[in-house]
Amino acid sequence: MKVEQIYTSCLAQGTYYIESEGEAVVIDPLREVAPYITKATGDGARIKYIFETHFHADFVSGHVDLARETGASIVYGPGADTSFSAHIAQHGEEFRVGRVTFQLLHTPGHTMESACYLLKDETGKAVALFSGDTLFIGDVGRPDLAQKAAHMSVDELAGTLYDSLRTKVMTLPEDIIIYPAHGAGSACGKNMGKETTDTLGNQKRTNYALRADMTRAEFIREVTDGLTTPPAYFPLNVLLNKQGYDNISEVLKRGQQALNPDAFEMAAKETGALILDTRAPHTFAKGFIPNAVNIGIDGSFAPWVGALISDIRQPILVVTEPGREEEVVTRLARVGYDGTIGYLDGGFDAWHSAGKEVDAIASLPAESFAPFATKPGVQIIDVRKPGEFDSEHVVGAQNFPLDNINEHISALDPQQSYFVHCAGGYRSMIFNSILRARGFHKLIDVRGGFKAIKESGAIPVTAYVCPSTFTK
DSSP: OEEEEEEEGGGTEEEEEEEETTEEEEESOOSOOHHHHHHHHHTTOEEEEEEOSSOOSSSOOSHHHHHHHHOOEEEEOTTOOOSSOOEEOOTTOEEEETTEEEEEEEOTTSSTTOEEEEEEOTTSOEEEEEEETTBOSSOBOOSSSSHHHHTOOHHHHHHHHHHHIIIIITTSOTTSEEEESBOTTOTTOSSOOSOSOEEHHHHHHHOGGGOTTOOHHHHHHHHHTTOOOOOTTHHHHHHHHHHOOOOHHHHHHHHTOEEOHHHHHHHHHHHOOEEEEOSOHHHHHHOBOTTOEEOOSSSSHHHHHHHHOOOTTOOEEEEOOTTOHHHHHHHHHHTTOOOEEEEETTHHHHHHHTTOOOBOOEEEEHHHHHHHHTSTTOOEEEOSOHHHHHHSOBTTOEEOOGGGHHHHGGGSOTTSOEEEEOSSSHHHHHHHHHHHHTTOOOEEEEETHHHHHHHHOOSOBOOOOOGGGSOO
16 A cells, blocks of 8 residues: 655645555646656556545645546535536545555544545554644634635534544554644745644644634534635635646647747737736846736745635736746646636846847845944834734834735825835735835835844844744
8 A cells, every 4th residue: 555645845735645556546746747647657557536625725636637537526514515527425424545455534623524534444443633723733624714605603613523533533553653634834834843644643732723622613613713814716726626626738839939029919909818927936036027916836836826816806917936837737727717819928138139128126125224223204004914913023114014905095195105024035026016006106125034134134133923822
């Protein structure tokens, strides 16, 4: 028996490939399915089942394409309603794969069709639980995403999750390995650990939501406390996962149309496409196409695309480092943004060489920012999350989290100068590029963010407060 976790860091997502005696299953596959087929071919195995733990909101699963290409059966938990052929299993139903068995455990709460898959070896011993978004390492799935579909309140869903965990998960052997669908950085939970696996026994000792003496009311209160607004693209991804989507090869072909500067400029005018520049923040700042938005590919690219580009059907034109076009189009498609219509052939250098109009954003190191930081009236914007800001920040800074940028714009003056920073420089350039495209021309990015500010030692910051001491 082979159990392999295929972890995608930018989505903080775990897909699983399990093979036994020439048969294999894939659990929660990503959109691009060729790697799973290649893996099975290399093992001389046939992919028999595609197990889905629930209708994912944060990414588009590859279940439809993988089933089409392999003939594997797609399996969902009770109550799932799909527009494609799928086996809707019952609680306790078993699936034989080679010499091992998977048992579906219906664990509603995160969503109503949520299911975990209990893996038993050839002797019938339970060895692992593929827990989807029901149980994470250090946390449990947020119960506020399925309200509309379930016709239930957040508290009702949280109570349902409590029951699922207590009666169907926590009763399992403590030595089984928990394999969750997500890790730290995912928006599907709020308190996930950096580890991507653990034993159930250790989780029962360390996961706040699995405390043995926790009442149902305490669970509901603690699990629902501090939930942030889910990204706007979540419901749209759920719909794609329920109804199906364009084949990934078609999306890649469409998105990898090489356009010279003139054709690129014309396409932007004719389609109203968003120009998405995926180069590194410091490179973008030195020169970019006017009105382009910067979301660097070497960062939490897909989640920020989903959080900030509200229309999943938005036509997109890409500017990236030459050779990374397919990677960018693929990572957009993972979260349902299938509207890429081409990329700038030769990258920004080709645009600049063609004599096209360019823009830039002022940027300075923390040491150069220091003389301004203590001057009266200087406007400093910190775009980190509220918890990061509350823990420690530059004295006098205002907190305008990037996540909620559209809510902040009305409070800002396009004629005012602003020094903008985040933790390390990634988020602040996204913030600056969006504001720049909306008429803000006096933005100064502080390179290296709060980390560089602290290291400089020349800029007053507030006393550090450990986030764990915040009132819940």
